[in-house]
Each structure stands twice: as C-alpha cells, then as structure tokens.
Amino acid sequence: MHFVIHAVDKAGIIETRAKHFRAHRLHLDESRKHGVEIFTAGSLVDEDGETPVGSLFVIEAKDRAAVDAFTRSDPYHVHGVWDRVDVHYYRKKR
Numbered sequence: 332m333h334f335v336i337h338a339v340d341k342a343g344i345i346e347t348r349a350k351h352f353r354a355h356r357l358h359l360d361e362s363r364k365h366g367v368e369i370f371t372a373g374s375l376v377d378e379d380g381e382t383p384v385g386s387l388f389v390i391e392a393k394d395r396a397a398v399d400a401f402t403r404s405d406p407y408h409v410h411g412v413w414d415r416v417d418v419h420y421y422r423k424k425r
Contacts, residue, residue: 333421334398336388338407339375341414348383354406365401367392385413389421 340348362369368391375385386407392398398418407413 332392332394333370333423334388334390334392334395335419335421336390336398336402336416337375337385337419338387338402338413338416339385340383340407340412344412345382347410348407348412351406351410351412358405362390362401365392365404366397367401395420 359369359372370389370391372386372388372390374383375387376382377384390398390401392401395418402408402416402418408416
C-alpha cells in the first residue's frame, strides 16, 4: 500500500531540527528495516523557499502499523520536532 506522511514542525524548533538532521537522514536511509520503501521525501519550506517547516514522504509499506512504527522512531518525532503528523492512504495512479 502507498501512504503519504505529512509532518508539520513546531514553531521555533529550527535549532532542534538541525541538531537531529543527520540522525533523521540515517533513519530514512534505513527505512527498509521498518518495512518501508520511500519513493520521495523532502522538507516542507516556508514562503522564503528555504526555511524548513515540516516534512513530506510518499512511501510504500505493507500496512499502517509499519508506517506508524517508522514515523514514531524518526528522530524528528522522538526529539519533538514535529507538532503534527498526518498519515493518509494514497492510491497511486501515475
């Protein structure tokens, strides 16, 4: 199944985000350990086109439980960077 993860950062959390960036990237590189295949992932940015304000992932996983385990173990979640994480089932058409 395909999923979209839409995570929005807490206000004023940019320093904490930067501190855990490498661990977050390693987590993404090791996504298959969680049964997750990442198709695309990137930062949501502010109007300036540079300042991160969240994250967006399009992934494939066998079920929602795998997605939740992957998301909950992300360093941005563990260290309180994300204020809100929404997961949506996604029907890929193209």
